[in-house]
Amino acid sequence: MNIDREELVRQAKRGKAEAFAALYEDIYMDLYRFAFYTLKQPQDAEDAVSETVTTAFEKIRTLKKAEAFKSWMFQILVNQCRKKLNRKSRDQELKLEKEPYSETDxxxxxxxxxxxxxxxxxxxxxxxxxxxxxxxxxxxxxxxxxxxxxxxxxxxxxxxxxxxxxxxxxxx
CATH class of the missing domain: 1.10.10.10 (Winged helix-like DNA-binding domain superfamily/Winged helix DNA-binding domain)
Structure with a gap:
């Protein structure tokens, strides 16, 4: 049985974890790649994606348009990555920073x-x-x-x- 994305979103909004998992499975690699290249560390990327999925599952009922699922997930991920980058920035201010890139490297x-x-x-x-x-x-x-x-x-x-x-x- 082939269920389209809009139907999966409707089911996920009714609390069906399997439907949400199917939606997530379709975009997982895009989410991970984005987080990895944004945050530079595999563990940070995994954490950001995990936090994104948890938040999205908790708030799936707030999604207004089924066709916007992917961009909605990316928006949540962008916010998670921003939080992590801000936290890292604050932490780095407390430590000695590495020497930045120079043209003579x-x-x-x-x-x-x-x-x-x-x-x-x-x-x-x-x-x-x-x-x-x-x-x-x-x-x-x-x-x-x-x-x-x-x-x-x-x-x-x-x-x-x-x-x-x-x-x-x-x-x-």
């Missing part, structure tokens, strides 16, 4: 994962939403409460940083 070029880790939390979140969530700048802006033009310019700068970290020349 002899270990260049970095791998893509390492380069991604050099971006700010906001930059990682924007690019991850675009790459792993498939969101456009206006949708990312809505989720991050920023104008779409700001998202586009920040993402452009972030992609430029990635190219620089990876040792690729900017083509003009």
């Amino acid at each position: 002899p270990s260049l070029p970095l791998s893509l994962r390492e380069a991604f880790g050099q971006l700010s939390g906001q930059e990682r979140m924007m690019i991850a939403l675009s790459v792993f969530g498939g969101y456009r700048s206006n949708e990312i802006g809505e989720q991050m409460q920023l104008p779409a033009a700001t998202v586009r310019s920040k993402m452009s700068r972030a992609y430029g940083k990635l190219r620089k970290f990876l040792g690729e020349e900017e083509s003009k």
